[in-house]
Amino acid sequence: MKRFNLIALLCLVFLAFAPDQASADIGGLTKCSDSPAFTKRLNASVKKLEQRKNLYEADSPPALALDQQIERTKARFDKYSRSDLLCGQDGLPHLIADGRWSHAAEFIIPGFGFIYISGWIGWVGRKYIRAVSNTKNPAESEIIINVPLALKIMTTGYIWPISAWQELISGDLVAPKDEITVSPR
Known part of the structure; x- marks a missing residue:
């Protein structure tokens, strides 16, 4: 968490001192x-x-x-x-x-912003589906959203790049090959 805040602060400092001339x-x-x-x-x-x-x-x-x-x-x-x-x-x-880099504010920075927000939405959705899959009726929990649970997950989802990296390292992000079904040819 501290590392993420430090990275965010460095990015803001970088943007503050970007060149002004086009x-x-x-x-x-x-x-x-x-x-x-x-x-x-x-x-x-x-x-x-x-x-x-x-x-x-x-x-x-x-x-x-x-x-x-x-x-x-x-x-x-x-x-x-x-x-x-x-x-x-x-x-x-x-x-x-x-x-x-002189045109980073026009396309690169908004592009990274889009990727970050899209990843946040996807990560929160994935985490919500995993959380409700352990309930008594998971199909109903996907249709009728548990708002308190969804809000709790949303507020912690902003650190999704760090969480994704940790899950990738631990092997929880990707399913093992023996769990992936392959259609016969």
Whole structure:
């Protein structure tokens, strides 16, 4: 547990000191704040929303909702222009998935996050099925979920990589070959 917390802390420190500069050395991409197509796309989006807003009275609920949407659109484009994302000729931000550490925040880190969360869900499901298989009616426990048990398992599931490694080392993660059925050929 302490080892996992130390690894998590080191990852956070690594992310905190990641370089801030985006380099536009990838074919035809420029920083979004410098891209004329990006600015043109922002202006077109805002103009379209303002044209829709003109169809309604000034203080009507649809006009107010469109005002909020215009502000959200401007905030989104502002966030993209302040980030290190690179835009193409179409004015849209592009994610760089070539493995460079300078673009880790765009694809690698979210990819690891996805794998971690997917593994957490799978590990908790596996652990729950193993826990309810010892009950009187395991099929019913799979259909009608025992919520207190599931929540208990979920709260301990965040350390699934360590638990999986320990089970792999102990031989409990993988079934022995003599327990695996093979169809006759």
